[in-house]
């Protein structure tokens with residue numbers, strides 16, 4: 001079947017299936033309102049998350065699902081590499097995560113009082 005209407009939104013990777021999702025990989029961090037072009041884009045980003053995602057159209061076959069996020073093959077490779085933090089840095093990462101967990105616990109205790 002090669003009806004062009006069937007694939008009005010083809011998958012960017014295989015081009016043989018309809019894309020039903022977008023790549024969720026964050027390509028740009030926008031945590032500062034100064035980066036927004038106008039109020040509307042600022043408002044949308046607050047409603048939909050602050051960060052710009054890849055947004056490549058993907059079909060079910062071509063995406064990789066990571067913790068509820070869809071990744072295109074290109075960003076899945078980067079994601080795998082990004083997991084390999086050197087061991088000598090990991091101990092700092094663990095310390096800071098432990099501290100955050102401790103603070104969260106403290107806050108929830110205070111909220112319960």
Ligand SMILES: [Zn+2]
Nearest residue numbers: 011014059062
């Ligand atoms: Zn595909």
Ligand SMILES: [Zn+2]
Nearest residue numbers: 023054072075
């Ligand atoms: Zn992507």
